[in-house]
Amino acid sequence: MRGLALGLLVAAGLAAVAVGFRWFFAVYDDLGAYRTAPVCGTAAPTPREDCVRGGTGRVEARRVRYSEDERHYELTVSREGAPTREHEVGEAFYKDAGVGSEVELRVWRGRVAEISYHGHRARTLSPPLLTALALSLLVGFGSALLVQRLIEQPLSVPTSIALNGGWVTFFVFMGACILLEQQWSFALTLGLTVPGWLAAAASTALIFPDWLERRSS
Known part of the structure; x- marks a missing residue:
């Protein structure tokens, strides 16, 4: 027993x-599923549709946040029909994308999964x-x-x-x-x-x- x-x-x-x-x-x-998902066939897919929709956003603000000995570079990006969000990017991305810059977006299930600008890319989905x-x-x-x-x-x-x-x-x-x-x-x-x-x-x-x-x- x-x-x-x-x-x-x-x-x-x-x-x-x-x-x-x-x-x-x-x-x-x-x-990571958005990276291999197909491009959406409609302009306005449902939030849970398993496809990636392209789009553009505008940089509204920039800031550098300090955490102990590290610097975090953040861009505030607005897009049509969605709330304005802050996204952390790399230093080179931050330096190139000024306020008013138009960035490319990859939207996955209603959320911005990735932003890019002049060859710079930043994944924006948080765990x-x-x-x-x-x-x-x-x-x-x-x-x-x-x-x-x-x-x-x-x-x-x-x-x-x-x-x-x-x-x-x-x-x-x-x-x-x-x-x-x-x-x-x-x-x-x-x-x-x-x-x-x-x-x-x-x-x-x-x-x-x-x-x-x-x-x-």
Whole structure:
């Protein structure tokens, strides 16, 4: 009976991790889908139509935002029939596109996915942070179940669950935000994701048992 319970624990942990990973790659594919989507056949497609619509926008304002030692270059762009938005661009893009400049837009499902100007391009879709947090919590929970089985700590120890799952959740969330933002190739993303998760999960199995033992002694 104990063996069956442990087996179910491992299966539940693996299932949660697998669902979290599948969810991540679905979001990853969705963020980059506009690059290979066909051009819309109508001037005004529905917001969820899977095609890219071209258009133009006008630079209304520019600003440089400072964050610690980094500079972030932002353009405020207006377009017909939609709210004015701020978009982060590269330094060269920012220097060339002055107020009043007309920029080219690629609109994906009602949102500006990319802006370009005189050879400069900037992807403007931002990673969904709440979704990234939700899938990270799922992976963290599944990992905590697996680690609990690996280090044979009883599930009645909430501190252990919180530490194991919390550390993996934090690590996965930070990694997911970076990978979703960068949109590297699928092979590279997969090559970073799986080893990264294994390293985070393994570190909890190596670090936290000793910490728990010292706390209880």
